[in-house]
Amino acid sequence: MRLCPSGFREYDARWRFPQDIDLDGITAVGLGLGTQLARRGLGPQIIVGRDYRCYSPAVQAALIKGLGQAGAHALDIGMCLSPMAYFAQFYLDVGAVAMVTASHNPNGWTGLKIGFDRPCTHGPEDMAELRDIVLSRDFDRADGGAAQSVTDVQDAYLDDLLAGEPITRPLRVVCATGNGTAGAFAPDLLRRLGVEVVERHCALDHSFPHYNPNPEALEMLTDMAAALRESEADFAIGMDGDGDRIGVVDETGTPVFADKLGLLMARDLAGAHPNARFLADVKSTGLFGTDPVLKSHGATVEYCMTGHSHVKRQLRATGAQAAFEKSGHFYFGSPFGRGYDCALGAVVALCRLMDHHPDATLSTLMAELPASWTSPTLSPACPDNQKYDVVDRLTETLFQMQRDGQRIAGRNIDDILTLNGARVQLEDGAWALVRASSNTPNLVVVCESFTSASDLGAVFNGIDAILRQQSLVGPYDQTLPDQDRPPDL
DSSP states (O other), X not given: OOBOGGGBOSXXXXXXXXXXBOHHHHHHHHHHHHHHHHHTTOOSEEEEEEOSOTTHHHHHHHHHHHHHHTTOEEEEEEEOOHHHHHHHHHHTTOSEEEEEOOTTSOTTXXXXXXXXXXXXXXXXXXXXXXXXXXXXXXXXXXXXXEEEEOOSHHHHHHHHHTOSOXXXXXXXXXXXXXXXXXXXXXXXXXXXXXXXXXXXXXXXXXXXSSOOSOTTSHHHHHHHHHHHHHHTOSEEEEEOTTSSOEEEEXXXXXXXXXXXXXXXXXXXXXXXXXXXXXXXXXXXXXXXXTOHHHHHTTOEEEEEOSSHHHHHHHHHHHTOSEEEOTTSOEEEOTTTOOSSBOHHHHHHHHHHXXXXXXXXXXXXXXXXXXXXXXXXXXXXXXXXXXXXXXHHHHHHHHHHHHHHTOEETTEEEEEEEOSSSEEEEETTSOEEEXXXXXXXXXXXXXXXXXXXXXXXXXXXXXXXHHHTTSTTOOOOSSOOOSSSSSSOO
């Protein structure tokens, strides 16, 4: 059996297949998951879905085999998106879910997203418990395991998303899925919504011949901008490999950062739901806390930890109406949704937002937001087994600088938010975040200035100089652009 322990991460699991895990290893994970489910006393049923990768059917079958050895009853919903599997928990009234996917990771990866408490998914303690069960072979085998195919979830999921009035404004939208699983569902959803669709790499192809389906990546955003120029569409929407994140490019070819798109959506939702409550992850723009439109509707915004597991838990705990992550996860709570992240739900919300402003373009709506200059999510390399220690040391350095009155980019440090890494708030509102990536051997760096693009560079250089004192920090995956968008799309 091959099973690399580091594949168990903060709130999901990811391995290279079969280098890091083979089918016997997957079966062991299934047996551990079934053991964990039984020990929670939640009943034997569990939803099991998979993405389109060519080896995912074999991985799913091996997982179901292991679940059965623990006495679990797997409800196999076949090829689907992660939010479709979350929807199935409600549609079939089953608490547990296991989704076989490596999301936007390159071909050759597999993984799992797991949840026992809808709409929440496993967090760090749950994943650590599962890891320990599997690695120590602390299994509880049981009779009665079974598997059952369920075939109507896909249609029910799309019908649920389309509940309500169709779009009345003529819209032409580029739909880019990077040949990932979302290509099987997103174009149909948009057409049923009343939108003219320009498909971009929507044919399913597990080899990802053009690029990995990652709507945060410049490669995908650049291609979406090219499709816009060719089609003269109103905007472009890109989806990741398992359909729980989106990226957007406006009609001018300019990428729209997901946190600022979330602010537009929050404005729209706040108008329909006075005194609404919203969440934004710590990587998100500081405009959430100062936006005059949200304030006029009595809306409040709270910053929360990054990561779909953390956000879903916080959304449920606070009763917030929606939550937004800079990475492109959008969550809609009551009365707008069930509280899980869903790319197609965000697509519908964006189209309805545009329908509410029949004379506006996406770029003009974005221009109504207060000015700010924000970096993309930058990811300097840092070893998996050292990255959290590096962030801890950096955090202590920053607190010492605050105590000593030292400055960053010529400004005093007003506050340091340590909810998830260190978000350093400077005296004029500018900020910089450093945290450990949950899924890769990297740190995450994001900065924002409310002054200018050159000042954004100064804030970045200030935090980078402190970061470079840590010898384990390597090069960045991309460089800082000189304005609030990736360069020259």
